[in-house]
Amino acid sequence: MFELTKEQQEYKEKVRDYVQKTVREYSKLMDEKNEGGEKIVRDFGEMGLLGMKIHPNYGGLGLGEIAFAIATEELGAESGGASHSLHTQLNALQLLVSIGGDSAKQWIEEGVKGKEIYAVALTEPGAGSDLGALQTTARQEGNELVISGEKIFTSAASFSSKMLVLARTSGNPGDRQGISLLLVDSKTPGIEIHKLDLMGIRGAGVSYVKFNNARVPKDSIVGKEGDAFRGAIKALMVSRNGYAGIAVGIARGAVEDAVNRAASRKQFGKSLLEQEWISFNLADALVKVEASRLLTMRAAAMLDKGIEALTEASMAKYMAAITAAEVSRTALHIFGGHGLNRGSKVERLYRDAKIMEIAEGTNEMQLIAVSRALLPKK
Incomplete structure (x- = not known):
């Protein structure tokens, strides 16, 4: 059974508290105006989020990929834009570490503090x-x-x-x-x-x-001139799992909103949640969210142990992206006409979810990566 450590659970609660106090309201502005990412990134720097998986030698906390998956999920449950902004900065720092190492130490440290936005x-x-x-x-x-x-x-x-x-x-x-x-x-x-x-x-x-x-x-x-390809591929493998975390968050946020809506909305004398087709759809959605999270955490745990997890990260990204798209569509349907209002959370998550199937490698690219694991080893 996969369980978070006490430190990871405390970290999760810290990020969730920030989401509830700041991101929940600010995400509406980000979506409406298509701006606001800079403030969010500066906040991340002040909170130490940008150093979560960066080694202490570079000014980070060294909490690893599981912490990253936790943070992207918590942010993604409220705002794909905010979670993507965190992902971008950590992807940049991962590239600097992977390709530059000690020669890029100054820029890594500046990025961890949020003084430089990449x-x-x-x-x-x-x-x-x-x-x-x-x-x-x-x-x-x-x-x-x-x-x-x-x-x-x-x-x-x-x-x-x-x-x-x-x-x-x-x-x-x-x-x-x-x-x-x-x-x-x-x-x-x-x-x-x-x-x-x-x-x-x-x-x-x-x-x-x-x-x-x-x-x-x-x-x-x-780093070394002409030698960045391998380091870039390595960093992208890690960032692929980060995007799985965002997708898990979007899916979870959509389910939570749909459950609240179904519990409070009555039709024909009982709540929507008591009507079988609604409860079955939400139960199916919950199963898929949990499965996506476990795949994401498995890949994160492997990466934290220094194990290459290209196949596992691709599995997680594929499953989480599909789940986010399917679950957000189900949630929107449960909201009915109210879900169609531009800027409502469920409508926003629905739009965020579709991008999960394309960005950081399309669903088809993930299947290509997974299919390679089926070939006989040479």
């Missing part, structure tokens, strides 16, 4: 899950690198202070070698940032970014 510029219009196909280049001219290319769905870009950019410094598209990670100032001349108006996870600053021969110092490269 955008992660990986995905391109023609290169999503296949990082080796990226076409953004950073060519050397003297002591500078000249960055050219486009990035899409770059989280936190609209309010970031620094940007982590995966770019090709040598080789050709398709090569795994020659890819470098660059840490650049978001206000560098030649960088255009256009915030996207997404249907869900609003307020998280997701943007289109274009590099028009943006010049940065050659020492902007994090």
Whole structure:
């Protein structure tokens, strides 16, 4: 049986208290205005959330992936945008640790405190899950690198202070070698940032970014030049499970809202919750939420032990994303016409949920990763 430790339970209660006191009300503004992520990230820094899984050598708490899964679920149950904002910053810090190590210590420590807000510029219009196909280049001219290319769905870009950019410094598209990670100032001349108006996870600053021969110092490269691919894949494996946590939270939040609605709403002389088709649908939803959480926690526990969990993280992400989409749709149906009101929590979670099936690798990409585990080992 999986149980949280006393420390993890206390951590969960701390995050839940913050969600109830701050995020619950603020999430409505984030969704309505498509802004507010910067304040949330600053809050995370002050609370120590940004250092939850970062080693104490870099100013973190070293609580690990289970703590991350707890936090993303608690935030996700109220706001996909807020939970995604936490995920983005920890993904950025994971990249800096994975690829830069001690050479990036200053930037990791600044990120843990929330003094630097990072955008992660990986995905391109023609290169999503296949990082080796990226076409953004950073060519050397003297002591500078000249960055050219486009990035899409770059989280936190609209309010970031620094940007982590995966770019090709040598080789050709398709090569795994020659890819470098660059840490650049978001206000560098030649960088255009256009915030996207997404249907869900609003307020998280997701943007289109274009590099028009943006010049940065050659020492902007994090870690070893041309050797970032492996570290990026490792960081993405971890972040995949983080997204499973967000999806579990969205699903849980939708179920909780639907149960409260069904218990208080009466039709034909009894509450909706007492009507079999409603109670069966909610029971089915609860089972799927619990199963998704256990898959997520299993992968998190493996990662905390230093065990590669690509298959397990993909299973968790796949199951949690599908569950979030299905359960939020069920919840919306139970609310009836009231659930269709723009900005209601259940309507907002419904929009957030759909993105879970696409971002951080589509459902199909997760199945590809899982199917590889079926092949005979060589």
